[in-house]
Amino acid sequence: MKNNSGYKTKQKENLLAFLIRNKDKHTNVREISVFLAGEGTPMGTATIYRQLEKLVGQGLVRKYILDGSTGACFQYIEEADCCHEHFHLKCTSCGQLIHVDCDFLSEAQNHIFEHHGFTVDSSQTVFYGKCSECSKAVQL
Amino acid sequence: MKNNSGYKTKQKENLLAFLIRNKDKHTNVREISVFLAGEGTPMGTATIYRQLEKLVGQGLVRKYILDGSTGACFQYIEEADCCHEHFHLKCTSCGQLIHVDCDFLSEAQNHIFEHHGFTVDSSQTVFYGKCSECSKAVQL
DNA sequence: TTGCGTGCAAAGGTTTTGCATGGCA
DNA sequence: TGCCATGCAAAACCTTTGCACGCAA
Numbered sequence: 001m002k003n004n005s006g007y008k009t010k011q012k013e014n015l016l017a018f019l020i021r022n023k024d025k026h027t028n029v030r031e032i033s034v035f036l037a038g039e040g041t042p043m044g045t046a047t048i049y050r051q052l053e054k055l056v057g058q059g060l061v062r063k064y065i066l067d068g069s070t071g072a073c074f075q076y077i078e079e080a081d082c083c084h085e086h087f088h089l090k091c092t093s094c095g096q097l098i099h100v101d102c103d104f105l106s107e108a109q110n111h112i113f114e115h116h117g118f119t120v121d122s123s124q125t126v127f128y129g130k131c132s133e134c135s136k137a138v139q140l
Numbered sequence: 141m142k143n144n145s146g147y148k149t150k151q152k153e154n155l156l157a158f159l160i161r162n163k164d165k166h167t168n169v170r171e172i173s174v175f176l177a178g179e180g181t182p183m184g185t186a187t188i189y190r191q192l193e194k195l196v197g198q199g200l201v202r203k204y205i206l207d208g209s210t211g212a213c214f215q216y217i218e219e220a221d222c223c224h225e226h227f228h229l230k231c232t233s234c235g236q237l238i239h240v241d242c243d244f245l246s247e248a249q250n251h252i253f254e255h256h257g258f259t260v261d262s263s264q265t266v267f268y269g270k271c272s273e274c275s276k277a278v279q280l
Numbered sequence: 281t282t283g284c285g286t287g288c289a290a291a292g293g294t295t296t297t298g299c300a301t302g303g304c305a
Numbered sequence: 306t307g308c309c310a311t312g313c314a315a316a317a318c319c320t321t322t323g324c325a326c327g328c329a330a
Contacts, residue, residue: 117272132257
């Protein structure tokens with residue numbers, strides 16, 4: 001049911017190709033728009049939003065809304081990795097966003113569900129704090 | 141240092157009173173605006189944003205950016221409840237804020253520091269997801 | 281009096297929607 | 306031929322900013 005989703009168009013292909021190529025990080029609509037235009041295969045903003053909405057609905061793409069940043073971020077989800085959700089660490093000093101794919105955090109997620117009855121959504125959860133470099137800087 | 145913050149005005153009082161009265165759930169700028177207007181004590185949108193920004197800076201109010209919702213959410217933080225180091229679980233459906241003081245999460249904090257060099261600030265970090273009741277509601 | 285607080289309006293940015301056209305099946 | 310997809314422009318939203326006036330201290 002997730003493959004039969006309308007017609008196949010070049011725009012759709014280009015968008016998905018870009019998302020897959022950048023599956024290790026998240027991107028946003030502006031980046032997508034700029035990149036596709038640069039490739040000579042421009043895609044209207046409205047169309048990008050409409051396609052992303054469908055992809056999110058199909059579970060192929062995840063949508064993030066991070067703290068200070070402007071607008072939503074999107075990231076392709078590799079189906080094989082579905083069980084391996086990852087968390088975000090955001091440094092409140094330098095703003096760096098670190099991706100962590102770690103078994104321990106998955107365990108923490110399970111723990112919270114089993115002991116506190118709470119289902120954590122890793123795509124929305126961000127750990128705030130200081131990265132190693134900024135931690136050092138503070139101690140100077 | 142968090143009490144001496146400028147002049148005392150009626151708008152400021154009304155805003156804080158509303159936030160405290162609704163400290164058990166999150167609210168947003170529109171709700172605040174509508175409520176205060178209905179009370180006969182209207183407050184300009186810009187002023188609401190400016191005051192909320194200050195309150196967040198003072199640590200009296202927490203700002204959330206939740207996924208599906210439109211815009212940011214704000215919630216008053218009761219100081220007495222937060223003196224001890226613990227984590228927060230916030231239900232994105234009902235807005236309930238759950239306090240969790242759990243060894244496992246402290247371990248997670250240590251793990252992140254040792255394995256990822258990142259110092260998590262538990263007072264700023266919030267786990268987003270669905271509480272047990274809202275999880276059930278979704279499955280209906 | 282000093283300077284922060286306020287309100288209005290305008291600007292900035294992201295996302296959505298309407299409508300006519302274009303392209304897949 | 307149907308119907309979905311696209312693109313453009315306009316609209317809808319949320320949030321921020323500029324500026325003049327009001328009010329607390």
